[in-house]
Amino acid sequence: MLKQKLKPYCYSENGSLKEIIVCSPAKHNVLGPEVSAVGFAKEFIAEKAYEQHCQMKMKLKDFGCIVHDLSTEVSSSLWDRLVNRIFIRDVGAAFGERMLLGASDNELRQPDFYFSQTFLKEFLDKSDIHLAPSSSSLEFGDFLIINPDCVLINTGHRSKNRLELANFLFAIGIEEVGFVSLPKTIESLHLDVVCNILGKDIFVAASFLRFSAVSIFKSSSVSYEPEYSTIDSFIGRHGFSVYWLPNKEYLLDYTNFINLNKQTVLISDETAAYYQELFPHIEFIGTEVNQLQHGAGSIRCLTMPFVREDD
Numbered sequence: 001m002l003k004q005k006l007k008p009y010c011y012s013e014n015g016s017l018k019e020i021i022v023c024s025p026a027k028h029n030v031l032g033p034e035v036s037a038v039g040f041a042k043e044f045i046a047e048k049a050y051e052q053h054c055q056m057k058m059k060l061k062d063f064g065c066i067v068h069d070l071s072t073e074v075s076s077s078l079w080d081r082l083v084n085r086i087f088i089r090d091v092g093a094a095f096g097e098r099m100l101l102g103a104s105d106n107e108l109r110q111p112d113f114y115f116s117q118t119f120l121k122e123f124l125d126k127s128d129i130h131l132a133p134s135s136s137s138l139e140f141g142d143f144l145i146i147n148p149d150c151v152l153i154n155t156g157h158r159s160k161n162r163l164e165l166a167n168f169l170f171a172i173g174i175e176e177v178g179f180v181s182l183p184k185t186i187e188s189l190h191l192d193v194v195c196n197i198l199g200k201d202i203f204v205a206a207s208f209l210r211f212s213a214v215s216i217f218k219s220s221s222v223s224y225e226p227e228y229s230t231i232d233s234f235i236g237r238h239g240f241s242v243y244w245l246p247n248k249e250y251l252l253d254y255t256n257f258i259n260l261n262k263q264t265v266l267i268s269d270e271t272a273a274y275y276q277e278l279f280p281h282i283e284f285i286g287t288e289v290n291q292l293q294h295g296a297g298s299i300r301c302l303t304m305p306f307v308r309e310d311d
């Protein structure tokens, strides 16, 4: 049980990770027709998923990170049935010295958002909490920090209403918001299943993103007309170089990792060797997540960075 208030601090996707929030799986298998009913990709065996979740937490702790698991902080019989509660990433994000709380317009996810956010509100100062506008929806798997002044967001599926989202983010000091719109499939359910920041200055991306336009909204612009750009020039302008991933249907193992710092990445066992060979200057720590991935998300979706050092 947490005793003291939590203080968010996070300005990047790759600053040294000091504190993180996770949520262990509910102890229910998801079988047969239950799979599509809960928005999973495959049958889910709870015991195996639980073991893999413990292994992932262990690796985070071994890195020196404080891990808060909120699964035991809520007591409700419904909470123990919410198999999507593991995807804590979507619920909110520490950004700067604030906690941004999302809103899901997917009825399946609303209850786990409700319970997780109730917990977060209890352990945060009220003044540190900023709620996404009620006219929009925002799931943070769609939210990628490019730098303290700029973020990239996927809209059109789980996150909606570009203008409201841009104004919400401008109000907390962000200067530039890039929006993309991914196909509405389970293989691109959120932004973080098709791209991610890797290490200090690499941006790994699904090859189809070459064809996506980034609509850029700037706080300095007086008109509401966005500027348009390719993803590589948008990302390049902010100092990242794009690495196009192999042209595969489902890239979850390749994109849904978490940077522990600029030289260390926690990644699925399945892709650790592939990346290690490509980027020898980065250390890839593998962890087994295949069972957890049956829920249609992986390491990034299963983690909510709370404190990252600027380095």
Ligand SMILES: NC(=[NH2+])NCCC[C@H](N)C(=O)O
Pocket (backbone or CB within 6 Å): 038, 039, 040, 084, 087, 089, 090, 109, 140, 141, 142, 189, 190, 192, 193, 295, 296, 297, 298, 300, 301
């Ligand atoms: N950040 C993510 N990619 N989250 C994945 C969430 C998957 C979950 N089954 C859902 O339907 O919402």
